[in-house]
Amino acid sequence: MRVLVVHNFYQQAGGEDTVFRAETSLLRRHGHDVRTFTVSNDVIGQTLRLKAAAHTLWNAQVARKIKAMVHEYGSEIVHFHNTFPLLSPAVYSGAHAGGAAVVQTLHNFRLLCANGLFFRDGHVCEDCLGKLPLSAVRHSCYRDSLSASAVVAAMQTVHRAAGTYHTGVDRYIALTEFAREKFIAGGLPAERIAIKPNFLEDSPGAGAGDGGYVLFVGRLSAEKGIETLLRAWTELGTTIPLCILGDGPLAPQVAEAAHSLPGVSWLGQLDRADVLKLMQGAAFLILPSEWYEGFPMTLIEAWGVGLPVLGSRLGALGALIEPGHTGLLFQPGDANSLVDRARWLWDHPHERQKMRNQVYQAFQASYTPEQNHEQLIAVYTAALEYFNSSQSRRRV
Incomplete structure (x- = not known):
C-alpha cells in the first residue's frame, strides 16, 4: 500500500x-x-x-x-x-x-476542546462539548491567551459549520x-x-520488579495528577520509595518534594531505554491523571515489561486497567484513596507477581x-x- x-x-x-x-x-x-x-x-x-x-x-x-x-x-x-x-x-x-x-x-480532544484536554482550573471540563466554544475564549483555555483561544475556537467553529x-x-x-x-x-x-x-514497537521483555521502588513517568503538570501524588507521598514516603521521571511546569514542586520528603527521588527526563529499564525493576507504575488520558505510551511501555499500573478511575484509564489483573484503580484527585491502594499493592507482593504475569500476557495478546x-x-x-x-x- x-x-x-x-x-x-x-x-x-x-x-x-x-x-x-x-x-x-x-x-x-x-x-x-x-x-x-x-x-x-x-x-x-x-x-x-x-x-x-x-x-x-x-x-x-x-x-x-x-x-x-x-x-x-x-x-x-x-x-x-x-x-x-x-x-x-x-x-x-x-x-x-x-x-x-x-x-x-x-x-487528543483538540477538535472538541481548545486545549485538547477537557481540563480547566484543576478539574475535568466539558463546557464546549457539542457546543460553540465560547467558554474556551472566555476562560482563555489555549495557552492562557484570549487571542490564541479565539483562533482555536474559530477553527473549530468554521470547520464544524463547513x-x-x-x-x-x-x-x-x-x-x-x-x-x-x-x-x-x-x-x-x-x-x-x-x-x-x-x-510498543520493541519491548525489552518482562522485568522482575525487584528494584524496591514504584514509578511515576510523565509530564510534571497539573492534569497528570502530580500534586495528588506528592500529597500522598507525604504519608507514604517513609515506607514506599517513589522515583519520579519527567519534566514540566511543576518541576519546582517535585524538586522540593525530592529534597524534603523521605523516599521521594526525582531523576528528571531520561532516555526511553533508561525508562524501560527502571520500569522492569519497579513494583508498580502510578498514573494519577486528572484529565481524560488518550492511551498514554507510558501505560503501553509499562505493560510491555509486565508492570502493573495503579491508575485513577477516570476516563479511558478506568476501562483500560482491570483491577486485580493489570493493576488497581483509585479515585482521581483523592490522595487518601491513592495512599490506600498503593499500600495494598506494596504489601501484597504475591498478588503483584500474579498481576505482572497477566499484564505481560495481555500486552502480547493485544499491543504488539x-x-x-x-x-x-x-x-x-x-x-x-x-x-x-x-x-x-x-x-x-
Missing part, C-alpha cells in the same frame, strides 16, 4: 510524535511504500504570529503541497496524526484532490472506546470512527506491532472503500 504520513510536531506532544514514528516504521517493515511530510511548531517563533494564526484556520499552501505529493508518490492513503496548528484542516481537501483517502488519528470533519475524513482512529464516545458526542460521524490503540499492523491496514482498507464509494456517488 502507498501511504503518505503527515504530522505537525507540536510542543510537549511526545506521545503523538512517538506514535507517528512507530507507525511509520511499522508500515515500512511490512513492505509498504511510505513517504512522510512533517512541520514543526519551532518555526512559529521565526514567522509572523498573525500568519501562523491564519494557517491554523486554512493553510492553502500546505494543501497544495499535499495534493502534489499524492500525485508524485501515487499515495492511496494520507494518514494525518496532528494538523494543529500549522497544517490546518485544509490538508484533507488537498489529499482528496490528489486522489487519496484520508485517515486522521485523534490523539462540514469539514464530516466530508474531509474517510476514517478516524480513536485510541479507546471512551474517546470514541466523546467524539461522537461532539458531532463526528460514529460509523467512521474506528478504535485502534497505541502499541503485529496486531497493530493488522488493525491499521483494516482502517486503511475501510477508508479506501469509503473514499472510492464517495467518489462514485459524486460522479453520478
